[in-house]
Amino acid sequence: MTRFFFRLDATDGRARTGAIDTPRGTIRTPAFMPVGTAATVKGMMPESVAETGADILLGNTYHLMLRPGAERIERLGGLHRFMNWDGPILTDSGGFQVMSLSDLRKLTEDGVTFKSHIDGSKHFLSPERSMEIQRQLGSDIVMAFDECPALPAPRERVAASMRMSMRWAARSREAFGDRPGHALFGIQQGGLEADLREESAAALKEIGFDGYAVGGLAVGEGQEAMFACLDHAPETLPREAPRYLMGVGKPDDIVGAVKRGIDMMDCVLPSRSGRTGQAWTRRGQVNLKNARHMDDPRPLDEACTCPCCRNYSRAYLHHVHRAGEMIAGMLLTWHNLHYYQELMSGLRAAIAGGRFAAFEAAFHAERAEGDIERL
Incomplete structure (x- = not known):
């Protein structure tokens, strides 16, 4: 069986491009991972997600353990078969959702007891239980169980949380065991404090992981603070392993993160924006709810080759969104995911060609122009 392997092909400044080889396929980096929270990328067929250029999807341990249940998914052949995606899947540990979504949670050194946001049923999640659930799901990349405090938070709270997460990381490593072809990523915490990072x-390097995530960002601190943290945090992690920035983000967040040495990102934004009438384009964000699009026969982006831009006008997208038709979210999500993957492809080519600075400048200049003039 092919083992998990990260190959670094080129660098340009701190930006990196390469590939992660897994038994289920190669992940080109820098990579954007669409989020399939409940074993689906909302509004998309798996084949359509693949057509946008995505090499890997993300699944949510918390949501899947509550519904339909990890044991059921295992009995049905694992998450890949269950959701009809044969490429690599990364699953998060469930820690972030437990902290942000669950009511009446009780946090101890052992783990977290919480009530389901769906039906109020009681559950317990620990490093060991998270590893077991992710094993049942059959994901290719497994995340260590951690706690992620919301920012801003007092330094003492961030430090205590980080140190417990490091103890949980060691327990996650032990519980994960030896699983050829599967990878375990540790998660760096420490808020915005450089010394805690x-x-x-x-601590993570001493334990030893296949990859390393920068966690605890994109939780309310703002882009300037996030970039300040990324100016140093990725460089504290091993150069020879992939670096994953969790929960990011907007296109300009992605370009800034890649500039600072990040290899992998995920975010619900492309699909969530699509469902709310928002499109991401090379000229910035377009709100299809606005009346200015009502009589506009032009596509969202004349240079875009996605089915939405090839076949449908702004007027049609405005109409179906205002009418509450499902196709509105489907088309806009497809466009958004296509745009994100096109951005990643452009970043990879620019880094490989030593043109990252020029790519970054052109990216910001085009966005600064704003949307096309209204008719």
Whole structure:
């Protein structure tokens, strides 16, 4: 069986491009991972997600353990077969959702007891239980169980949380065991404190993981603070392993993160925006709810080759969104995911060709122009 392997092909400044080889396929980096929260990328068929250029999807341990249940998914052949996606899948640990979505949770050194946001049923999640659930799901990349405090938070709270997450990381590593062809990523914590980030990185490197995530960002601190953290945090992690920034983000967040040495990202934004009438284009964000699109026969983006832009006008997208038709979210999600993957492809080519600075400048200049003039 092919083992998990990360190959770094080229660098341009701190930006990196390469590939992660897994038994289920190669992930080109930098990579954007569409989020399939409940074993589906909302509004998309798996084949359509693949057509946008995505090499890997993300699944949510918390949501899948509650519904339909990890044991049921295992009996039905694992998450890949269940959702009809034969490429790599990364599953998060469930920690972030437990902290952000669950009521009446109780946090101890052992783990977290919480009530389901669906039906109020009681559950317990620990490093060991998270590893077991992710094994049942059959994901290719497994995330260590951690706690992610919302920012801003007092330094003492961030430090205590980080150190417990590092103890949980060691327990996750032990519970994960030896699973050829599968990878375990550790998650760096420490908020916006550089010394706590370094302490976390040292602990993770001592434990040893196949990849390393920068966690605890995109939780309310703002882009300027996030970039300030990324100016140093990725460099504290091993150069020879993939670096994953969790929960990011907007296109300009992605370009800034890649510039600072990040290899992998995920975010619900392309699909969530699509369902609310928002499109991401090379000229920035377009709100299809606005009346200015009502009589506009032009596509969202004349240079875009996605089915939405090839076949449908702004007027039609405005109409179906206002009418509450499902096709509105489907088409806009397809466009958004296509745009995100096109952005990643452009980043990879620019880094490989030593043109990252020029690519970044052109990216920001085009966005600054704003949307096309109204008719």
